Amino acid sequence: MKRFSPVTKSLLFSVVLVFSASNQSSAASISFGGVSASDGSGITSTFMDPINGGLSDYFIETFDIATGDPLYPGSTDYTVSGFENKCAVNSLNNSPIGVSITGNSNEIAVRQGSVSSVAAAPANDNTCYGYATNNGQGVATISFDYTNLLDYYSSLYGASTQLGITYIGFYWGSVDIYNDFEFYSGGSLVSFITGSSLLAQLGGNSGNQSDPDSNAYVNIAFSIAEQFDTLVINTSDIAGEFDNIVIGLSTREIPVNAPGAALLLLFGTAMIASRRLRKK
Ligand SMILES: [Ca+2]
Ligand SMILES: [Ca+2]
Numbered sequence: 001m002k003r004f005s006p007v008t009k010s011l012l013f014s015v016v017l018v019f020s021a022s023n024q025s026s027a028a029s030i031s032f033g034g035v036s037a038s039d040g041s042g043i044t045s046t047f048m049d050p051i052n053g054g055l056s057d058y059f060i061e062t063f064d065i066a067t068g069d070p071l072y073p074g075s076t077d078y079t080v081s082g083f084e085n086k087c088a089v090n091s092l093n094n095s096p097i098g099v100s101i102t103g104n105s106n107e108i109a110v111r112q113g114s115v116s117s118v119a120a121a122p123a124n125d126n127t128c129y130g131y132a133t134n135n136g137q138g139v140a141t142i143s144f145d146y147t148n149l150l151d152y153y154s155s156l157y158g159a160s161t162q163l164g165i166t167y168i169g170f171y172w173g174s175v176d177i178y179n180d181f182e183f184y185s186g187g188s189l190v191s192f193i194t195g196s197s198l199l200a201q202l203g204g205n206s207g208n209q210s211d212p213d214s215n216a217y218v219n220i221a222f223s224i225a226e227q228f229d230t231l232v233i234n235t236s237d238i239a240g241e242f243d244n245i246v247i248g249l250s251t252r253e254i255p256v257n258a259p260g261a262a263l264l265l266l267f268g269t270a271m272i273a274s275r276r277l278r279k280k
Helices: 008-013 147-158 195-204 257-277
Strands: 029-032 058-061 100-102 106-114 129-131 141-145 165-173 179-185 186-192 216-221 229-233 238-249
Touching: 029 195, 129 141, 129 229, 165 179, 186 195, 195 216, 195 238, 229 238
Parallel strands: none
Antiparallel strands: 029 216, 058 238, 100 141, 106 129, 129 238, 141 229, 165 216, 165 238, 179 186, 179 229
């Protein structure tokens, strides 16, 4: 098992936020923290490392060509000029697991390093990362549609029903009160997390580029009933930065001895228990 760095250790505490798309209670459970990423990108999921890989039925988007699948070159459609040899969206195009990204092309970008008033690399992330920006006006919305990947694995497994995603982890850099992440299934919102709620829970300051309380690895475990197929990232100012997006299919491996998994399972159980209690 990979060792926890001091930074991630301090982040891995028991925080549960539950957001529901309706008035009904949600079983999605959220925790913060991960492990040190071996490619110099700061923090990654306990389930998946950019270089060393991880458990079965998990996939990672690193935004770095170096850690992409050499069989399926990523797309540099959103790469900032000058970074074409380093930065790409690896899960886009040319592969059976291609992710469909929609959004204004000037509102999603991939780059390395920080530029004042443009984008800040997540804390301790020396690699390429992605970001959403409204360029100072309106709301930028970008979506990552994983339907192709889910279709592919559903057919591969001969699944009688469409597989979904029951885990997502992402390194959220310089979290701002005006960023949020939403999760949709078949076009319906199933869960979401806002920057303001994360900052309130961790005690972080909006937009801080180095504080672990404002640069957090977010883990969300979904019940089978709430599995999703599309991630939507919104930002109403500059900017929403992210890296190491890890998704786990509904067929994913869940090790009983992984601290992250244990936490997620524990709180998943706690939520189910609390729901049952309320029903009484
Ligand atoms: Ca990266
Ligand atoms: Ca930010």
